[in-house]
Amino acid sequence: MTIFGKLMWFFKEHKKLYILGLSFLFFTEVSQMVSPALIGHFTDVIVSRQMTMNQLFFYAGSILFFAILMYIFRYMWITHIFQGSALLEKTLRQKLFDHYLKMDTTFYQRKRTGDLMAHATNDLSAVQRVASGGVLMLVDSVVIIIFTVISMIIVVDWRLTLIGVLPLPLLAGGVWYLSPKMRRAFTASQEAFSRLSNKSQESIAGIKAIKTLGQENLDVDAFNTEVQKTIQINKKVAFIDSLFGPMATVVMTISYVVMITYGGSLVLSDTISIGQLVSFSTYLGLLVWPMFGLGQLFNVLERGNASYMRVQEILSEKSAIIEDEKGYEIVTHGDIEINIDQFEYPDDAANVLNDVSLKISAGDTLGIVGRVGSGKTTLVKLLLRQFDDYSGKITFANKDIKAYKLSAYRKAIGYVAQENFLFSTTVRDNIRFADVNKTQAEVEEAAKMAALHEDIFNFPEGYDTQVGEHGVSLSGGQKQRLAIARALIINPEILILDDALSAVDARTEKQILRTLKETRQEKTTIIVAHRISSVISANEIVVFDKGRIVERGQHDELVAQQGWYAHMYEQQQVAITFEENLSGKGDGDVGTE
Numbered sequence: 001m002t003i004f005g006k007l008m009w010f011f012k013e014h015k016k017l018y019i020l021g022l023s024f025l026f027f028t029e030v031s032q033m034v035s036p037a038l039i040g041h042f043t044d045v046i047v048s049r050q051m052t053m054n055q056l057f058f059y060a061g062s063i064l065f066f067a068i069l070m071y072i073f074r075y076m077w078i079t080h081i082f083q084g085s086a087l088l089e090k091t092l093r094q095k096l097f098d099h100y101l102k103m104d105t106t107f108y109q110r111k112r113t114g115d116l117m118a119h120a121t122n123d124l125s126a127v128q129r130v131a132s133g134g135v136l137m138l139v140d141s142v143v144i145i146i147f148t149v150i151s152m153i154i155v156v157d158w159r160l161t162l163i164g165v166l167p168l169p170l171l172a173g174g175v176w177y178l179s180p181k182m183r184r185a186f187t188a189s190q191e192a193f194s195r196l197s198n199k200s201q202e203s204i205a206g207i208k209a210i211k212t213l214g215q216e217n218l219d220v221d222a223f224n225t226e227v228q229k230t231i232q233i234n235k236k237v238a239f240i241d242s243l244f245g246p247m248a249t250v251v252m253t254i255s256y257v258v259m260i261t262y263g264g265s266l267v268l269s270d271t272i273s274i275g276q277l278v279s280f281s282t283y284l285g286l287l288v289w290p291m292f293g294l295g296q297l298f299n300v301l302e303r304g305n306a307s308y309m310r311v312q313e314i315l316s317e318k319s320a321i322i323e324d325e326k327g328y329e330i331v332t333h334g335d336i337e338i339n340i341d342q343f344e345y346p347d348d349a350a351n352v353l354n355d356v357s358l359k360i361s362a363g364d365t366l367g368i369v370g371r372v373g374s375g376k377t378t379l380v381k382l383l384l385r386q387f388d389d390y391s392g393k394i395t396f397a398n399k400d401i402k403a404y405k406l407s408a409y410r411k412a413i414g415y416v417a418q419e420n421f422l423f424s425t426t427v428r429d430n431i432r433f434a435d436v437n438k439t440q441a442e443v444e445e446a447a448k449m450a451a452l453h454e455d456i457f458n459f460p461e462g463y464d465t466q467v468g469e470h471g472v473s474l475s476g477g478q479k480q481r482l483a484i485a486r487a488l489i490i491n492p493e494i495l496i497l498d499d500a501l502s503a504v505d506a507r508t509e510k511q512i513l514r515t516l517k518e519t520r521q522e523k524t525t526i527i528v529a530h531r532i533s534s535v536i537s538a539n540e541i542v543v544f545d546k547g548r549i550v551e552r553g554q555h556d557e558l559v560a561q562q563g564w565y566a567h568m569y570e571q572q573q574v575a576i577t578f579e580e581n582l583s584g585k586g587d588g589d590v591g592t593e
């Protein structure tokens, strides 16, 4: 199916706009056809040397009048087409953006950011060009050709017309030959652009690592290699692209040669007048743009088609997380029960979680500890519904978490990771990101709970300080506390801190944990940590090893078990005592409160 066929749903949706546009095109062409005929008559009258002043003004006035009329109609036709293409771009852009937001984590693991950006920029522009320039070139060219050829036959001579337009199929043949080459070159160019975007994106994101490891020169070399490859590929695109224009010129020149020789002989044999030959020449001139148009058209269509296919491919991908449209809208207060028999990541067949059974009563705090890579974060991801494909069941307030509407369920959770993304806006708006209606007092309250208020006070513009990519640099601990404030401000039913205190010092950690205990007595809190001090006062602590719970109980019970937990606790105590002796402070005490 051609790209126009693929976009038919859109043209049908906006048929009024296009019908109106086509009507303007019809009137444009009618007005355009009159002038060459008038010029022909005018020439004949001049040649006969019987021109009166009145006739002169009549011809000049009429030609001017039809030219103005044609410009008005053409303006209306073009604005309608461009309005349509802007609508198409908007529709596709919204669809793609909505789709990106709906997709699950594995989608973003599989796709490169540069590719996703290229779909949203280059590809959408190429499709938009089909609905603007493409439609314009096709309809305009075809209609002009039909109107011009008919006018040539009526006003001049059918034989001259037939011979004059005979070279034109040569153009179609040339375009047919070049188009597949153009498509292949353009696809390669898009891929090269994606690779270049990915390289730039990775270098910018990893600039600190590149600098600290002294790899600037190597990275510049790698970038230059990509640039060179992209230039080579784009040169090929430009080479094929530039063949289209001259080809149209050559074909038109052949038509003019035919017109001069055959048309001249018709004038000499008195079959047509000089005026008619002049009209014919003007009509032939009108065919130059449609020939160029058609030459360019295939090019635009090829690009548009390749881009549309790529966008459709992305849009057709289904998220592994399916929103239950009829799911529960309100998340109530209740216990969490986790019974996972088995879970493995979609792209990795090794089992990550096995036989994980847990019950967290409403208002309790669960601590999760364990070796690196033992499955702690994976369990959190299942709770957050980033993956739905596990055997077993997780319930919240006695309902399967998959039975809630995703948006409602996620609103009930405040999640803070070890590394958190800050948006390029003020501290205030970052804290109230989940609910922009929160007041300054509420923002401050959340910041105080996260032990961040004093830090913000010392920022250059307090809560108005810009953070994120274009703002001040926050320390790792400040970022973590800002993310904690962002989660606390919505007072979530479930708060999950996933190694979210790793960058704050022991005294601040203690302060935050105390506040959480005081303010979240009715709400559930899950703390994943490497530091035992973070989970010490939890109602239950579980120890993960190779995706299984290997120890569970309260702090004292676990210490008494003399297993991995007790061993870690001892080690961390020794480290803290050592640090205290070095600094002469007593902040690091991790004793139970």
Ligand SMILES: Nc1ncnc2c1ncn2[C@@H]1O[C@H](COP(=O)(O)OP(=O)(O)OP(=O)(O)O)[C@@H](O)[C@H]1O
Binding pocket: 109, 345, 347, 348, 352, 370, 371, 372, 373, 374, 375, 376, 377, 378, 379, 499, 544
């Ligand atoms: N998206 C993923 N796809 C495939 N495998 C993954 C993915 N995320 C994690 N894993 C693997 O799952 C296992 C458990 O990882 P997980 O992040 O849950 O560990 P963790 O206990 O939270 O570790 P850490 O303490 O380092 O945060 C690891 O072997 C990890 O390599």
